[in-house]
Amino acid sequence: MLISACTQQNSSAQLHRDIVFAIAQAPLNLDPRYATDAASERVNRLIYQSLVDFDAQSKPVASLASWLAVSPTEYRFKLNKIRMPFHNQAPLNASDVKATYDSLATLKDSPHTAEFANIKNIEVIDNDIVVFHLKQADRHFPAKLIIGILPADLIAKNQDFSHQPMGSGALKFISWQNKLSLQRLKDCQKISLLEVKDPTVRVLKLLHGEVDLLQGELPPELVKYLQTKPEIIVKTSVGANFSYLGLNMQDPVLQNLKVRQAIAHAIDRNAIIAKVMVSSTRVASAILPPEHYTNHSSTNHSSTNHANLPVYDYNPTLAKQLLIEAGVKQPLKLVYKTSTDAQRVRFATIMQAQMQPAGIDLEIRSLDWGTFFEDVKQGNFQLYGLTWVGIKTPEIYVKAFGSKSVPPNGFNRGRYTDAELDALLANENWPAATTRIHNQLPYIPLWYEGQFAAMHKQIKHYLPKSDGNWDDLATITKP
Amino acid sequence: MKKLSFSIFGFWILAVLAGRLFQLNPNHIDLNAILSLPNATYLLGADDLGRSILARLLRGVEVSFLVAIIVTAVTMTSGVLIGLIAGFYGGKVDQILMQITDIFLAFPGILLAIAFAAVLGPGLGNLMIALCITGWVSYARLTRGQTLSLRNRQHVQAAESLGASVPRLILRHILPLLASILVVEATYSLASVMIAEASLSFLGLGIQSPNASWGAMLRDGVRYMLVAPHYVLIVGLSLMSLILAINLGGDYLRDKFDVRTEK
Numbered sequence: 178m179l180i181s182a183c184t185q186q187n188s189s190a191q192l193h194r195d196i197v198f199a200i201a202q203a204p205l206n207l208d209p210r211y212a213t214d215a216a217s218e219r220v221n222r223l224i225y226q227s228l229v230d231f232d233a234q235s236k237p238v239a240s241l242a243s244w245l246a247v248s249p250t251e252y253r254f255k256l257n258k259i260r261m262p263f264h265n266q267a268p269l270n271a272s273d274v275k276a277t278y279d280s281l282a283t284l285k286d287s288p289h290t291a292e293f294a295n296i297k298n299i300e301v302i303d304n305d306i307v308v309f310h311l312k313q314a315d316r317h318f319p320a321k322l323i324i325g326i327l328p329a330d331l332i333a334k335n336q337d338f339s340h341q342p343m344g345s346g347a348l349k350f351i352s353w354q355n356k357l358s359l360q361r362l363k364d365c366q367k368i369s370l371l372e373v374k375d376p377t378v379r380v381l382k383l384l385h386g387e388v389d390l391l392q393g394e395l396p397p398e399l400v401k402y403l404q405t406k407p408e409i410i411v412k413t414s415v416g417a418n419f420s421y422l423g424l425n426m427q428d429p430v431l432q433n434l435k436v437r438q439a440i441a442h443a444i445d446r447n448a449i450i451a452k453v454m455v456s457s458t459r460v461a462s463a464i465l466p467p468e469h470y471t472n473h474s475s476t477n478h479s480s481t482n483h484a485n486l487p488v489y490d491y492n493p494t495l496a497k498q499l500l501i502e503a504g505v506k507q508p509l510k511l512v513y514k515t516s517t518d519a520q521r522v523r524f525a526t527i528m529q530a531q532m533q534p535a536g537i538d539l540e541i542r543s544l545d546w547g548t549f550f551e552d553v554k555q556g557n558f559q560l561y562g563l564t565w566v567g568i569k570t571p572e573i574y575v576k577a578f579g580s581k582s583v584p585p586n587g588f589n590r591g592r593y594t595d596a597e598l599d600a601l602l603a604n605e606n607w608p609a610a611t612t613r614i615h616n617q618l619p620y621i622p623l624w625y626e627g628q629f630a631a632m633h634k635q636i637k638h639y640l641p642k643s644d645g646n647w648d649d650l651a652t653i654t655k656p
Numbered sequence: 657m658k659k660l661s662f663s664i665f666g667f668w669i670l671a672v673l674a675g676r677l678f679q680l681n682p683n684h685i686d687l688n689a690i691l692s693l694p695n696a697t698y699l700l701g702a703d704d705l706g707r708s709i710l711a712r713l714l715r716g717v718e719v720s721f722l723v724a725i726i727v728t729a730v731t732m733t734s735g736v737l738i739g740l741i742a743g744f745y746g747g748k749v750d751q752i753l754m755q756i757t758d759i760f761l762a763f764p765g766i767l768l769a770i771a772f773a774a775v776l777g778p779g780l781g782n783l784m785i786a787l788c789i790t791g792w793v794s795y796a797r798l799t800r801g802q803t804l805s806l807r808n809r810q811h812v813q814a815a816e817s818l819g820a821s822v823p824r825l826i827l828r829h830i831l832p833l834l835a836s837i838l839v840v841e842a843t844y845s846l847a848s849v850m851i852a853e854a855s856l857s858f859l860g861l862g863i864q865s866p867n868a869s870w871g872a873m874l875r876d877g878v879r880y881m882l883v884a885p886h887y888v889l890i891v892g893l894s895l896m897s898l899i900l901a902i903n904l905g906g907d908y909l910r911d912k913f914d915v916r917t918e919k
Contacts, residue, residue: 377881398691398704398883452687453704517860519879526705526866530685541865543778 195367196636196655197356197387198647199379201394203372204357207350208338209325210280210287215566219647220357220370225325225344226261228254228274234470235417235569237320241269242307249314250297254322256305261362263328264349271307275299276329278309278322292321316605320570347651361651368650383409383631389655390632392641396520397455403631410636413457413629417466417643420564422513422621426593428559430511435503437618438489440511440560442499443535444528445491450624453523457627462486463611464565464573466625466643471571471607486615489622496535508538513560514552517543521562554584556592564626567644571607578602578619593619658908664901668717675714682707682715682868691884701886704876709887712868713894719780719869720898724849727787728842734788735795736838740826742796743803754800760793769852773861783862787852791845798841799834806830836913843906847899854895870895 204217209225212218230240242254254274262268281293295315300308311318325344336343342350348368351358357370371388373379376395380403382388395403403409422440424431431437450458462483465471472483500507513528515521522543529539539560544552553561565573576582580599582589595617601610614620628641639653686706694701700709742753760768772786806812812829820829856862857871865872870891877888 377879380882396704396879398880402883448687452690519876522865523704527685527687529866530683543860543864 194655195369196389196650196653197369197371198650199371199373199382199388199391201372201374201376201379203370206339207342207353209327210277210284210289211339213288215645218567219645220359221325221342221344222346222646222648223348223359223650224342224346224350225327226269226346227325228322229319230323231320231569234468234473235465236470237317237570241326242274244319246319247308249316250311252309252311252318253302254307254309256307258305261345263343263345264362265328265343267328267330268304269326269328269345270304271301272304273326273329274307275301276332277324277327280327280332281324289324317570317572320572359650366654368653380631383633386633389636390630390639390653392630392647393628393645395629395631397453400455400629400631408634409631410634411629411631412640413455413627414641415457415459415466415643416625416628416645417468417568418564418566418645419461419464419466419568419625420562420623421461421464422623423553423558423561423563424591424619424621425556425559426591426619427556430505430509431559433503433505434617435499436505436509437621439496439499439503439509439535440532440537441489441618441621442492442496443532443537444489444621444623445531446623448491448531449524449527453520453527454624455627455629457629459625459627461622461624462615463622464568464577464620465571465607465611469571472611483611486612491531493531493535496532496537500536507536508533509536510538510540511559512540512542513562514542514544514549514558515562516546516549525562553590556584556590561590562623567646569644571605574607574610574614575602578614591619593617595619657904661901661904661908664897665905668898668901672714672718672721675711675718680708680711680714682711683866684708684711691880691887693884693886700890701884703873703887704880704884709873709890712873713870713891715868716870716873716891717894717898719863719867720850720853723780723784723787723853724846727784727791727849727853728845730784730788731791731845732795732838732842735792736799736831736834738792739796739799739801740803740830743800744807744822744826744830746804746807750800753796757793757796757800760790761797763790765790765793766852766855769856770859770861773856778861778864780863780867783853783856786856786861787849791849794845795838795841798837802834802837803830806833840906840910840913843902843909847902847906850895850899850902 200216202216204220205214206212206217207221207224209221212221226241228240228242229237232238241260242256245253247253256271260269278293278296278299281287281290282296284290295311295313297310297312300310302308309318327338328343331343340353348359348361351360359368360366361368373382376399379391380395380399383391384406400411404411424437426432446460450460463486467483500509513525515525522541525541529541532539552558553563576587578589578593578598579587579602580594583592584590598610598613601613628643628645630639630641632639635656637654639649642648684707686702689698689702689706691704692698692702698708698710700713703709703712738753742750768790769786772789773783776782776785812825815825815829853862854871854874857869858875862871863869873891874888877891881888
């Protein structure tokens with residue numbers, strides 16, 4: 178009914194009020210079974226509905242369905258009584274859920290397939306109820322069901338969802354040529370996502386009124402510049418995406434904990450944040466931010482709010498002393514690999530200068546993204562810089578630091594092996610695991626980069642989110 | 657024009673020497689001075705890491721000179737050698753060498769340099785290799801054309817009849833007559849190599865951070881054009897002035913060596 182309300186007449190009346198959102202990178206794939214890049218996942222959250230979502234503390238919560246853990250290997254999901262149909266007006270039923278997750282198991286080239294290999298079978302009880310039977314117990318299984326639900330009949334017809342998406346989310350797909358055009362169901366508001374790679378051009382387009390808003394991906398100087406413009410409003414929020422230095426734990430020098438501690442004490446995070454990052458950036462201590470529910474756990478294990486984690490403050494004298502105690506020759510020569518992204522190279526250059534008085538001679542190698550990421554996956558590095566984006570579940574600790582999670586079985590790119598940590602992870606003692614990781618430093622934690630969105634003053638009801646999602650495109654208005 | 661050319665060129669030489677004399681540090685980071693305007697501490701302002709733009713400009717021009725001189729020397733030597741062999745021997749040798757030259761000429765030089773730099777990887781050494789691989793062609797064509805004509809001059813034929821060896825013919829009787837043209841070509845080549853080096857560094861394929869290069873400075877400056885236009889303007893104007901001076905110098909030398917102009 179809502180879709181049919183968006184008549185041709187209404188649409189043309191709205192035309193001059195289209196909201197244009199400038200983005201640095203266009204989505205690559207609008208099929209949620211394949212999408213892995215941030216832009217695609219952010220758009221897919223708006224086009225599709227998933228069974229489960231996350232609350233502010235990253236706890237999995239009911240979205241399209243509520244669930245009951247019948248046993249550790251059986252989860253029963255009941256779809257909401259009142260729910261949106263697909264954008265082609267077909268009803269969304271339990272059979273669509275089954276078809277979506279069944280199709281994931283058969284896809285050969287989906288990066289998400291392995292995640293669902295534990296599903297034994299999916300049983301449809303009726304239109305509203307679907308039961309997942311697992312091969313092995315998984316307490317965190319519901320948190321994985323965040324893939325957008327697709328219509329069963331179109332899956333059977335092998336529809337190309339990557340370019341012709343059909344979901345049941347707040348925004349309906351219209352077209353995708355130079356820009357991605359979407360339409361909000363509740364009021365027929367058209368929203369266009371326009372790729373503008375260059376940050377300066379993005380800012381100029383915003384100032385000239387060619388676009389209505391932009392979010393993130395700007396040097397802080399340009400954010401400050403926009404804040405001086407009376408017609409522009411800049412909204413900020415804290416971030417939850419974790420930036421870090423990854424260390425190769427197979428490297429004979431970096432295997433020494435004192436060397437890792439020296440590196441941690443040789444970086445002045447506060448100075449970098451104050452001078453070359455947006456104001457809402459926070460110093461990080463662990464992958465999951467302080468507000469994450471695992472840091473407030475009141476069951477079984479002691480809680481940690483990052484407050485009891487040791488602080489690695491900038492202390493080049495201490496760093497030098499640690500290197501002496503480690504018995505390494507100074508200056509310690511290390512190679513740091515990063516992408517060619519200008520802001521990344523900027524961070525690297527500052528860290529290079531900060532490490533010098535600590536007796537560390539950092540050589541920067543900025544490589545194109547493909548080469549850089551391949552090197553990281555292959556373990557071909559001493560140090561590298563990356564950011565974890567959109568991490569919600571504590572299982573990331575297992576995937577990033579578990580002894581059995583070396584690529585391709587996980588993301589333990591530094592080849593870290595620690596029996597004590599493995600035991601903590603097996604017991605899901607997240608606070609103790611967080612502390613252990615922080616003490617052992619397989620990663621040097623850096624910061625959670627602050628989020629911001631800049632928009633024209635008449636734009637309302639849009640706020641940047643800590644993980645950078647674009648969910649407020651479902652509520653944004655332009656008078 | 658001659659005075660302007662030599663004045664600008666001389667200014668940059670003196671500036672580089674002064675930079676060395678006063679030991680300006682192009683890599684000193686001052687986070688409190690990020691993108692600051694010209695002031696008493698930073699005469700031309702500071703870049704996006706709070707480094708002195710003046711110090712980096714001077715170190716950058718040193719790198720430009722170094723790259724331009726080495727690349728020009730290598731490309732001129734190899735190009736002239738290939739051109740002399742092709743022009744002197746003619747026939748099949750000429751055909752093969754000129755076909756290779758034509759293959760290189762078929763690609764736009766800078767695109768070929770970008771391709772080589774991308775394959776070889778970024779860095780000063782690889783940048784010079786990429787520019788050398790593509791830069792010899794114009795010398796080879798020029799030298800071959802001139803040699804074809806000089807080869808049949810009476811003084812060359814006379815020397816050949818008297819039993820002069822091939823190296824002697826080339827070095828004593830042909831090459832001296834090419835010298836003036838090659839000097840002019842080399843002057844223009846200096847300017848084009850400087851621009852190519854800046855272009856490759858602009859694309860991130862040249863000198864790597866934290867080392868200074870004008871191309872990389874231009875790239876960084878463009879990012880902050882809205883908030884610190886002085887940064888990109890200073891670097892852009894510097895590059896323009898130096899290239900202009902070299903080209904004017906080339907024009908002067910061309911006129912100087914051109915017998916018709918002298919008359």
